[in-house]
Amino acid sequence: MKAALRLAGDEPGRIRIETVEEPRPHAGEVLLRVRACGVCRTDLHVVDGELPSHRERVVPGHQIVGDVVARAPDVRAPEIGARVGVSWMGGVDGTCPQCAAGRENLCDAPVFTGYDREGGYAEFATARADFTYPLAEALDDAHVAPLLCAGIIGFRALRVAGIEPGERVGLFGFGASAHIALQVLQAWGCDVCVATRGERHRAFARELGASWVGDALERPPAQLDRAVTFAPAGDVVVAALASLRKGGVVAINAIHLDRMPQFDYDSLLWGERQIRSVANMTRQDARDFLALAAKERVRVRATEFPLERASEALAAVRGDALDGSAVVLP
Ligand SMILES: [Zn+2]
Ligand SMILES: [Zn+2]
Numbered sequence: 179m180k181a182a183l184r185l186a187g188d189e190p191g192r193i194r195i196e197t198v199e200e201p202r203p204h205a206g207e208v209l210l211r212v213r214a215c216g217v218c219r220t221d222l223h224v225v226d227g228e229l230p231s232h233r234e235r236v237v238p239g240h241q242i243v244g245d246v247v248a249r250a251p252d253v254r255a256p257e258i259g260a261r262v263g264v265s266w267m268g269g270v271d272g273t274c275p276q277c278a279a280g281r282e283n284l285c286d287a288p289v290f291t292g293y294d295r296e297g298g299y300a301e302f303a304t305a306r307a308d309f310t311y312p313l314a315e316a317l318d319d320a321h322v323a324p325l326l327c328a329g330i331i332g333f334r335a336l337r338v339a340g341i342e343p344g345e346r347v348g349l350f351g352f353g354a355s356a357h358i359a360l361q362v363l364q365a366w367g368c369d370v371c372v373a374t375r376g377e378r379h380r381a382f383a384r385e386l387g388a389s390w391v392g393d394a395l396e397r398p399p400a401q402l403d404r405a406v407t408f409a410p411a412g413d414v415v416v417a418a419l420a421s422l423r424k425g426g427v428v429a430i431n432a433i434h435l436d437r438m439p440q441f442d443y444d445s446l447l448w449g450e451r452q453i454r455s456v457a458n459m460t461r462q463d464a465r466d467f468l469a470l471a472a473k474e475r476v477r478v479r480a481t482e483f484p485l486e487r488a489s490e491a492l493a494a495v496r497g498d499a500l501d502g503s504a505v506v507l508p
Contacts, residue, residue: 210244
């Protein structure tokens with residue numbers, strides 16, 4: 179099969195399109211014929227070497243939409259022929275203290291798709307059967323793929339922020355994840371303010387119905403109940419904090435921040451304001467979000483790239499050149 183490969187020794191950013199052996203499902207796994215795979219910023223961290231290599235060779239990609247074409251003998255579900263999704267959480271041990279406490283997103287021994295195990299920039303991929311999600315027919319491949327990480331983890335960020343229906347919520351940064359989160363907030367009757375760099379992103383936020391749109395560090399006209407930051411910049415977290423009412427929460431949806439700047443405790447954090455990070459996702463987050471996305475017909479803006487041009491897709495995300503998401507089609 180054809181696949182995009184990241185080799186540990188290659189220079190940052192390089193992937194190779196090569197013909198490799200088709201994978202076979204091991205115990206507990208299914209084999210998927212990949213229909214589409216969304217490009218996530220975390221793929222860049224893998225391909226650019228910002229996350230240390232866990233393997234000599236890996237196929238990146240962790241927003242996989244595929245058809246089940248084979249199953250290991252011990253697998254009962256999903257059915258052969260089912261269209262399913264696979265996300266960043268490729269598996270957990272199920273036995274560590276975090277898993278035992280129902281916090282599998284914080285598992286001590288997680289396995290990540292497209293990092294610890296082969297991902298979806300390929301014609302075929304295997305996945306743990308219990309880490310696949312059935313997909314409703316309402317959304318086509320290219321428009322459901324970006325829901326699988328950008329969507330699910332953005333949804334988790336809204337949960338971590340503790341958003342209640344009808345609240346005023348700020349989204350700081352407006353890319354693949356935020357443009358989906360905005361639509362979830364609208365479904366919950368929230369008033370959404372968007373602060374982001376770049377006039378094109380601001381126009382996109384206005385088009386999707388944000389009630390106020392401003393520059394990255396600009397303060398919305400009224401205090402926010404909650405905020406979610408998507409930009410990997412500590413200054414943005416402080417700007418979000420400065421926009422909050424007492425008792426408000428900032429959830430940071432970023433796996434990496436450039437730095438955390440010093441800020442004034444008395445005026446910014448006192449008054450029971452909170453800053454929380456958002457780490458990974460649980461399978462329940464995935465199921466709840468995908469059900470909501472199908473019901474609300476969440477619209478994703480997706481730009482498609484054939485597998486041979488996966489490098490261009492990554493470059494477009496790296497250069498912030500797209501509205502919405504990039505999707506690789508094998
Ligand atoms: Zn665990
Ligand atoms: Zn991701």
